[in-house]
Amino acid sequence: QVHLVESGGGLVQAGGSLRLSCAASGRTFSTYAMGWFRQAPGKERVFVASINWTGKSTYYSNSVKGRFTISRDNAKNTVSLQMNNLKPEDTAVYYCAAGIKTWGTSESDFGSWGQGTQVTVSS
Secondary structure: OEEEEEEOOEEEEOOOOEEEEEEEEEOOHHHOOEEEEEEOOOOOEEEEEEEOOOOOOEEEOOOOOOOEEEEEEOOOOEEEEEEOOOOHHHOEEEEEEEEOOOOOOOHHHEEEEOOOEEEEEEO
């Protein structure tokens, strides 16, 4: 099991930027994929981005591609999500997730979840 703690959410105006971070503990961090998901009010949780165990492969949803960047630091057991050019439709609770294997792009590929951090983008 992996324990995950997110930070960095907040309120930002449209066009602004935020950086989310997630600290992991438990299993050896460099052996599994990491991902970010989000859940908007009244909607299901959806995939945002993921990164493989080495950090050399990343994958993004079409809605954030070109605006968000996922990265990881295996020495510090952290994963980050840099969010630029934020839009009101990016408003959601963002969840960090630890993969059950070295690579993953869907919710079923992830087995541990953080508590979530709120991101609100005003127009």
